Amino acid sequence: MQPVGAAVPLRVDIAEKTFRSAHGVSVTALKDLSFEVRQGEFACLLGPSGCGKTTTLRILLGLDRQFSGSFQLPEGGSRRIAAVFQEPTLLPWRTVEQNVRLALPKSLRAKNLDGLFNALGLAGMRSLYPAELSLGLARRAALARAFATEPAMLFLDEPFVSLDGRTAEQLRRLLLTVWSARPTTALMVTHNLTEALMLSDRIIVLSPRPAHVLGMFDIGLPRQDRNPQAMSALLRSFHQKFPGVT
Amino acid sequence: MTARDTGGRTLGDTTDISSRSGPAATLIPALTVTISLLGLCLLWSLAANAWPSRAFPGPGQVWQVLLKEAASGDLFYHLGATLGRVAAAYVVAIIVGSVIGILLGSHRGADRFFSPWVILFLNIPALVIIVLAYIWFGLNEVAAIGAVAVNKIPNVVVTMREGARALDPSYAEMAAVYRFGPLDRVRHVLLPQLQPYLAAASRSGIALIWKIVLVVELLGRSNGVGFQIYLYFQLFDVAAILAYTLAFVAVMLVIELLLVQPVERHATRWRRRPA
Structure with missing residues (x-):
């Protein structure tokens, strides 16, 4: 647990990010993209497909350094970041448990993970190899890996795509359960508005490419009160504020 | 005979290792290998008998040399x-x-x-x-x-x-x-x-x-x-x-x-x- 108030929120200020194709054509993916995520807040980056959401996340994860601008990750506490990628990206030659423990810093390698595995329904799967898991279970293992590291900042890149509706719903609830047990500043990329409305404290709405922030949508309602009626009310007010966005 | 000797040893090893995962499935290939090597030895022996020459010794002679060299270290x-x-x-x-x-x-x-x-x-x-x-x-x-x-x-x-x-x-x-x-x-x-x-x-x-x-x-x-x-x-x-x-x-x-x-x-x- 990091001391409350000591941590600075995620602050992103990307002036421009341009891709150059092999044929010399350059495509601007991001332009004047700036936003903040507050301490302990679960924020969603919502935008149409191909608008540069994943590109933004890759920059924040330090995987892409070819951009102009700057960003600031939370300071203090563990200073670790964790990510749940679009694909589970588990090492196929290591068991579920080894995959989770390998992501931990040396000092935490031996820590007790029973609670986390139980909460995610992976208790009986710790010694299985990723190839023996369904996609839904593999994504749970990826969530376990991210939460086990007790990160200061958690990034999620459409972690529930290509799952059937029920499995995705179940996983969202599991995500909320483990997140609520230890609220971590989190930024999730998604193009699914319902998912964003269900999970997040605040939605950062992006424009089509080149992406910049269209506006913020704050959800004051506690998550446990977001029943179907409340959700459709949220959906209506979202559409009032952002008429063009689906 | 060299071939039969190692063939026999490998047969023992393979059955040993894989007997946990279905012995019959691995016994038959190992048996095939042994028979195949024995067949080659037999063919060699027949050929060496048909064309007796110092330049083409049979498996028996090779085996004798092998034993002698092994005994001397x-x-x-x-x-x-x-x-x-x-x-x-x-x-x-x-x-x-x-x-x-x-x-x-x-x-x-x-x-x-x-x-x-x-x-x-x-x-x-x-x-x-x-x-x-x-x-x-x-x-x-x-x-x-x-x-x-x-x-x-x-x-x-x-x-x-x-x-x-x-x-x-x-x-x-x-x-x-x-x-x-x-x-x-x-x-x-x-x-x-x-x-x-x-x-x-x-x-x-x-x-x-x-x-x-x-x-x-x-x-x-x-x-x-x-x-x-x-x-x-x-x-x-x-x-x-x-x-x-x-x-x-x-x-x-x-x-x-x-x-x-x-x-x-x-x-x-x-x-x-x-x-």
């Missing part, structure tokens, strides 16, 4: 010397070749520059490298092992370069985000991905290396299977030549069954379980 001394050189050259070739191959596979510019060098070394005859090594570095063990390794390195480079090109960047990115240490990256991310390529390089490597080691021994060492074969070539003793050859082939077979295959089974255990 010569066989084990020379087998040991050759085996030591094979092991040393193998280790050097795999390590140096893998490092160069991975570097070339992951750096396009370096690959473009050094690719002609690799092709050049691939095509230099083994004999030339051996002769030059002996001329430049003298008739010593380092020159011998180095020459064998240099012959094998380009092959390892080519295989491992393909392996490095096929690396999945998403695993490296995951390792970067979760701040894996350099040692963990090599052990848990890099090597498992390269394992099939490493296995291919090893397989083709051992067979190639031991053949080149014989040439190295023939040209400039005073022990080893290659030296003995050269000696018996001058004496026109074909039985002894065959005895040494078969003994070494048997040793390599045992290494394959007791070392290479179990290691490979362990390395690919995550692949073989059904989903």
Whole structure:
């Protein structure tokens, strides 16, 4: 647990990010993209497909350094970041448990993970190899890996795509359960508005490419009160504020 | 008989290892191998009887020589010397070749520059490298092992370069985000991905290396299977030549069954379980 108030929120200020194709054509993916995520807040980056959401996340994860601008990750506490990628990206030659423990810093390698595995329904799967898991279970293992590291900042890149509706719903609830047990500043990329409305404290709405922030949508309602009626009310007010966005 | 002897031993080993996962399924292939080798021996024996000649001894004569050489201890001394050189050259070739191959596979510019060098070394005859090594570095063990390794390195480079090109960047990115240490990256991310390529390089490597080691021994060492074969070539003793050859082939077979295959089974255990 990091001391409350000591941590600075995620602050992103990307002036421009341009891709150059092999044929010399350059495509601007991001332009004047700036936003903040507050301490302990679960924020969603919502935008149409191909608008540069994943590109933004890759920059924040330090995987892409070819951009102009700057960003600031939370300071203090563990200073670790964790990510749940679009694909589970588990090492196929290591068991579920080894995959989770390998992501931990040396000092935490031996820590007790029973609670986390139980909460995610992976208790009986710790010694299985990723190839023996369904996609839904593999994504749970990826969530376990991210939460086990007790990160200061958690990034999620459409972690529930290509799952059937029920499995995705179940996983969202599991995500909320483990997140609520230890609220971590989190930024999730998604193009699914319902998912964003269900999970997040605040939605950062992006424009089509080149992406910049269209506006913020704050959800004051506690998550446990977001029943179907409340959700459709949220959906209506979202559409009032952002008429063009689906 | 050499062949039957090792055949019998391998039969015992394979059934031992795999009896846990269905004995009948592995017993039949092992039986086939034994019968096949016995058939070859029989054919050889018939041919040797049909054309009796000092230059074409039958399996019985070869077996006699083998027993004599084993009893005097010569066989084990020379087998040991050759085996030591094979092991040393193998280790050097795999390590140096893998490092160069991975570097070339992951750096396009370096690959473009050094690719002609690799092709050049691939095509230099083994004999030339051996002769030059002996001329430049003298008739010593380092020159011998180095020459064998240099012959094998380009092959390892080519295989491992393909392996490095096929690396999945998403695993490296995951390792970067979760701040894996350099040692963990090599052990848990890099090597498992390269394992099939490493296995291919090893397989083709051992067979190639031991053949080149014989040439190295023939040209400039005073022990080893290659030296003995050269000696018996001058004496026109074909039985002894065959005895040494078969003994070494048997040793390599045992290494394959007791070392290479179990290691490979362990390395690919995550692949073989059904989903």
